[in-house]
Amino acid sequence: MAKYTFNVYIDESGDEGFKIKDDKWVSSRWFIIGALITHKGSDLPISKTVDTIKSKFNWKNQKPLHFIDFSHEKRSFIINTLVSTNSSFRVCYVAFDKQKIPEDSYLRKKRYLYNYCTRYLLERISWLVDDLDGEAHLIFENRANTSYSELNQYITDTISSGKSQIRKNVFKSWKNLGKAQSKNLQLADAVVSSLYKALEPNQYGLTEHSYIETLKPFIYNVDGKYHAYGLKIFPDSFKVLQKEHKWIKMFTKEPSVV
Structure with missing residues (x-):
């Protein structure tokens, strides 16, 4: 029996630096990597969302x-257009609060945090x-560094x-492309940046959670549990x-959605 085939578009938001100037944190506080996961059959229809937005x-x-x-208005339109015209995609995130990484941690070395x-x-x-009896192809946003x-x-x-919980034989290929080469990578950028805007304070100390709230029904979870699955945030618990x-509270008490 043929397996279901998925395409996984991976992008990141925030930087990997730890720069401090005049006792102030210059680098982004958060580094986030995430994915837009599409079924092969819905890949093209989802990509056409970019055409709708550009029009x-x-x-x-x-x-x-x-x-x-x-602007905020255009960002809202992008996310609302994605979710209102498509239902067969999922989203998954890993985010790290870099300010809580110890100075002597190996994660501060070049490329270690990304990997x-x-x-x-x-x-x-x-x-x-794997739980959907599928296999996947990974498409990374091309990064020069x-x-x-x-x-x-x-x-x-x-x-x-044996240190990883990656299930074997799920990933069949991977490649890296520029955003101009893939419309779905452009949507992955929007999806990943949505969590970044919810976590990273702006110059006024404010965050914007409306985008991630709109995406909530599409974030991977098991029996309403997000933190161990599609919304993995290091190093703190949701309670902290x-x-x-x-806004984190909206991800703590929910019925089962997969």
């Missing part, structure tokens, strides 16, 4: 959409796809050592996070 924005050039560059978060993201995606051969070796080594981010 509404009167977008005349060929440049890819970049969520962070838009570490990617490993946890791939674990969760593999659970989701990422060694994909190094990442591949890291993931391979963690699987073979709620003290700073009230």
Whole structure:
């Protein structure tokens, strides 16, 4: 019996730096990596969401959409258009509060944080796809400062050592593309940036959670549990996070949705 086939579009938001100037944190506080997961049969219809958005924005050039560059109103339109015209996709996130990473941690070394978060993201995606009796193809947003051969070796080594919970034989291929080469990577950018805007304070100390609230029905969870699955946030529990981010409460008491 043929397996279901999924495409997984992976992007990140925030930076991996730990820069401090004049005793103030200059780098982003949060680093987030996430994925837009589509069934092969719905891949093309979902990608056409970008055409709808560009038409509404009167977008005349060929440049890819970049969520962070838009106003709140346009960001809301992007997310609402995605969820109102499509139902057969899922979202998965891993986020790390970098300010809570100790100064002597290996995660502060170049590329370690990206690879570490990617490993946890791939674990969760593999659970989701495998539970649906599927297989997946990974499409990473191309990053000039990422060694994909190094990442591949890291993931391979963690699987073979038994240190990873990535289920075997789920991922059949992976490649990296620029956003201009993939409309669904542009949507992945919007999805991942939605969590970033909910966690990362702006210059006035405020966050925006309306985008992630709209995406909630599409975030991977098991029996209403998000924190261990599609909304994995390091290093704090949801209980701790709620003290700073009230919106987290909406992800703590929900009925089963997969």
